[in-house]
Amino acid sequence: DAGVTQSPTHLIKTRGQQVTLRCSPKSGHDTVSWYQQALGQGPQFIFQYYEEEERQRGNFPDRFSGHQFPNYSSELNVNALLLGDSALYLCASTRPAGQGAFGNTIYFGEGSWLTVV
Amino acid sequence: KNEVEQSPQNLTAQEGEFITINCSYSVGISALHWLQQHPGGGIVSLFMLSSGKKKHGRLIATINIQEKHSSLHITASHPRDSAVYICAVRTSGNQFYFGTGTSLTVIP
Numbered sequence: 001d002a003g004v005t006q007s008p009t010h011l012i013k014t015r016g017q018q019v020t021l022r023c024s025p026k027s028g029h030d031t032v033s034w035y036q037q038a039l040g041q042g043p044q045f046i047f048q049y050y051e052e053e054e055r056q057r058g059n060f061p062d063r064f065s066g067h068q069f070p071n072y073s074s075e076l077n078v079n080a081l082l083l084g085d086s087a088l089y090l091c092a093s094t095r096p097a098g099q100g101a102f103g104n105t106i107y108f109g110e111g112s113w114l115t116v117v
Numbered sequence: 118k119n120e121v122e123q124s125p126q127n128l129t130a131q132e133g134e135f136i137t138i139n140c141s142y143s144v145g146i147s148a149l150h151w152l153q154q155h156p157g158g159g160i161v162s163l164f165m166l167s168s169g170k171k172k173h174g175r176l177i178a179t180i181n182i183q184e185k186h187s188s189l190h191i192t193a194s195h196p197r198d199s200a201v202y203i204c205a206v207r208t209s210g211n212q213f214y215f216g217t218g219t220s221l222t223v224i225p
Contacts, residue, residue, distance in 0.1 A: 042215035
């Protein structure tokens with residue numbers, strides 16, 4: 001059973017460019033969350049997708065957008081990249097809390113390292 | 118103020134020592150997770166707690182819901198335990214809040 005898979009693993013972009021990161025959740029999971037982790041910091045919640053809709057959003061600007069597909073996979077898009085967007089972007093999957101997920105664990109992908117130069 | 122606070126931020130121990138990492142949180146939770154992050158970014162869930170205590174090998178996690186506090190203990194620490202340990206809480210709305218992590222180095 002594949003866990004959460006993310007691509008690409010590493011990428012370098014230029015300031016002002018746009019980037020798309022991809023995530024496939026663990027089999028049986030339909031809720032995907034995205035996190036940004038700067039060096040030396042804990043992950044910061046960007047947003048969560050369930051049933052192809054953004055359900056919750058953290059304190060990130062509109063430059064950060066996402067999408068969830070019918071097969072539950074998800075994309076994170078960042079427009080007009082800034083140097084400060086350089087970070088590890090983590091995708092995690094869970095089952096929704098309302099579906100007996102109390103006590104469900106969270107599964108993380110290996111992350112996508114984004115460097116903006 | 119962060120919803121989840123961890124201490125200490127950095128910890129160095131000699132092999133064999135007993136280690137404790139603490140986590141306090143300020144939001145209502147449905148579960149608390151202890152995560153381990155190795156260099157390179159991979160995160161693994163060690164424990165998920167809603168009450169009491171759990172043990173897995175040399176790792177023990179406890180939670181006090183009333184005091185909004187959890188601890189992760191490592192007995193007989195080993196260099197391979199060196200990693201960042203992150204406390205994360207899950208709200209009833211299925212949102213996670215993370216601590217900034219405790220960087221543990223175990224010296225042989």
